[in-house]
Amino acid sequence: MRIIRITLTMLCLLSLSVAAAPFKPASDSTLQLQPVLPLSARMQQLSAQLGRHPEDNTRLELAGLYLQGARQPGYDDWFHQADELLHAVSQTGSVRYLLLQADLQQQQHQFSQAMQSLNKVFAATPHHQQASLMAARIYLAQNEQALAQQACHRLWQQDLFLFSVCSYEVAGRRGQWTQSYAALQELWQRQRLTSELDIWLRGILAEQAEQLQQVSDARQWLTPILQNAPTSLWLKWADLSLQLNDAKPVYQRLSHAYQQHGLSDGLLLRLTLAERQLGAGRAYHALLTERIELRLARGDADHAADLVHYFLRLKHDAKAALYWATVNYQTAKEPDDLRLLTLSENAVKGVY
Amino acid sequence: MRLTAICQLLAALLMPGSAIAHTFSTAYMEVSVFNGQPAVLWKVALHDLAKARLIPGEHDEQISWQQVMDSELALQRYVDQHLAFNSAEQPCRVTALASNEWQLQRLQRDLYLLLPLKVDCPQPDNWQLSYLALSEYDASHKLLLSWQVPGEKATAVLSATAPYYPAVSR
Numbered sequence: 345m346r347i348i349r350i351t352l353t354m355l356c357l358l359s360l361s362v363a364a365a366p367f368k369p370a371s372d373s374t375l376q377l378q379p380v381l382p383l384s385a386r387m388q389q390l391s392a393q394l395g396r397h398p399e400d401n402t403r404l405e406l407a408g409l410y411l412q413g414a415r416q417p418g419y420d421d422w423f424h425q426a427d428e429l430l431h432a433v434s435q436t437g438s439v440r441y442l443l444l445q446a447d448l449q450q451q452q453h454q455f456s457q458a459m460q461s462l463n464k465v466f467a468a469t470p471h472h473q474q475a476s477l478m479a480a481r482i483y484l485a486q487n488e489q490a491l492a493q494q495a496c497h498r499l500w501q502q503d504l505f506l507f508s509v510c511s512y513e514v515a516g517r518r519g520q521w522t523q524s525y526a527a528l529q530e531l532w533q534r535q536r537l538t539s540e541l542d543i544w545l546r547g548i549l550a551e552q553a554e555q556l557q558q559v560s561d562a563r564q565w566l567t568p569i570l571q572n573a574p575t576s577l578w579l580k581w582a583d584l585s586l587q588l589n590d591a592k593p594v595y596q597r598l599s600h601a602y603q604q605h606g607l608s609d610g611l612l613l614r615l616t617l618a619e620r621q622l623g624a625g626r627a628y629h630a631l632l633t634e635r636i637e638l639r640l641a642r643g644d645a646d647h648a649a650d651l652v653h654y655f656l657r658l659k660h661d662a663k664a665a666l667y668w669a670t671v672n673y674q675t676a677k678e679p680d681d682l683r684l685l686t687l688s689e690n691a692v693k694g695v696y
Numbered sequence: 697m698r699l700t701a702i703c704q705l706l707a708a709l710l711m712p713g714s715a716i717a718h719t720f721s722t723a724y725m726e727v728s729v730f731n732g733q734p735a736v737l738w739k740v741a742l743h744d745l746a747k748a749r750l751i752p753g754e755h756d757e758q759i760s761w762q763q764v765m766d767s768e769l770a771l772q773r774y775v776d777q778h779l780a781f782n783s784a785e786q787p788c789r790v791t792a793l794a795s796n797e798w799q800l801q802r803l804q805r806d807l808y809l810l811l812p813l814k815v816d817c818p819q820p821d822n823w824q825l826s827y828l829a830l831s832e833y834d835a836s837h838k839l840l841l842s843w844q845v846p847g848e849k850a851t852a853v854l855s856a857t858a859p860y861y862p863a864v865s866r
Contacts, residue, residue: 364802364803365801366810367799367800368799368800369761369800371761371765372761373760373761375742375760375800375807376807377746377759378757424834424835427835540706543706544706631805634804634805638720639720641853642720642722642853643853644720
């Protein structure tokens with residue numbers, strides 16, 4: 345721990361000292377700010393409406409759209425907008441508010457607060473579908489399979505399809521990967537799915553295929569839907585591609601996405617790994633290093649998985665990787681988090 | 697299937713463990729000593745000042761340096777309300793220097809305004825900084841502080857939940 349503290353102090357000093365020289369522009373100079381992410385027509389309409397009549401319903405609808413949009417690669421800044429809008433809501437007891445609040449909280453890994461929000465929903469509507477699905481997901485993130493299954497069970501008699509997918513995901517996490525994968529594939533083939541459901545189901549199928557060591561199949565579940573997939577699936581797709589030593593599509597798609605709207609640290613890290621695998625220079629590596637140093641200097645411990653990947657796969661600092669893997673596992677206990685912890689422990693022992 | 701509402705949620709149900717880290721708002725401050733008083737340089741991102749509507753005019757991705765300089769009065773008011781120094785628990789006077797003293801610097805690929813602050817304290821020591829800027833616009837906002845006072849050299853991270861340096865009131 346002491347080593348980490350010293351490192352943080354040094355990095356803090358470093359980030360304060362490494363900079364371009366100060367300058368004074370001419371008064372008519374144009375200065376470029378961070379690019380503004382384009383709003384959909386509905387979001388523009390709601391923003392304008394909010395300016396004229398600040399009402400909770402408008403705030404909630406707009407917050408929902410920001411939250412939905414924030415999961416696209418490069419749009420993570422919208423989580424702040426959603427957060428700000430929810431802070432401004434005056435009636436905080438509605439189901440709609442509580443669901444959005446829970447979603448934001450679970451995204452921030454504030455799982456117990458998210459469950460508190462969802463429990464208020466259950467108090468009013470015990471079998472609420474969205475709340476049940478989100479509760480199952482939160483329990484899975486905490487490796488609480490029995491509670492996750494109970495949450496899935498709330499969907500029984502509400503919606504058999506959702507109940508089945510939810511339950512098979514939990515069964516997979518309980519180690520029944522083969523049976524669950526087969527059952528989910530059958531479900532996927534049998535149903536005519538909306539685009540959103542297709543993406544959701546393919547995400548679970550990809551995880552299960554990966555757990556069964558079918559890495560190529562796992563990636564194949566994701567490739568066709570990548571364009572509309574949330575960032576979490578882009579991360580998985582990139583990891584699977586890199587595992588298959590196929591860095592080229594990762595580099596092409598992520599560098600294109602970076603040019604458009606920038607990338608969150610997790611995706612920038614995968615782009616950097618692709619850059620290294622292809623021997624394509626160190627431009628993204630330099631950018632990522634700046635970002636990681638800033639995160640360390642700020643003392644941000646959220647989403648520590650990015651830091652584990654960085655120290656394990658790029659910086660090759662096994663002790664730092666283990667430190668952050670331990671921090672990460674205190675809040676997030678998905679199979680990927682456990683894998684990071686195991687890899688870091690092995691790296692410290694010198695076992696690769 | 698009654699899935700319209702569910703569909704909006706499905707992206708949230710995919711592996712939150714590997715969910716994305718947000719971009720963060722960060723400012724820097726260097727505190728040293730000049731003529732027995734704190735000499736302060738606040739480095740704040742133009743993006744954050746624009747977001748806080750402290751720079752006049754309509755601006756999305758571009759602003760002019762003149763617009764930045766025109767924010768002098770607004771910035772002074774903002775500094776008065778959100779940034780304070782005390783010495784031995786007595787308030788110091790904090791004044792933002794005129795805009796002809798301002799500069800820009802590129803830090804972490806963003807443009808930062810270098811805003812010098814003149815601080816007049818009744819005592820030559822036992823200074824304490826209170827920083828409550830910008831967190832109302834971005835809860836992730838943090839200040840990376842370099843405290844270069846003889847005998848008390850340190851670095852610290854201040855935020856809405858830890859706004860004081862030194863942390864304990866003296």
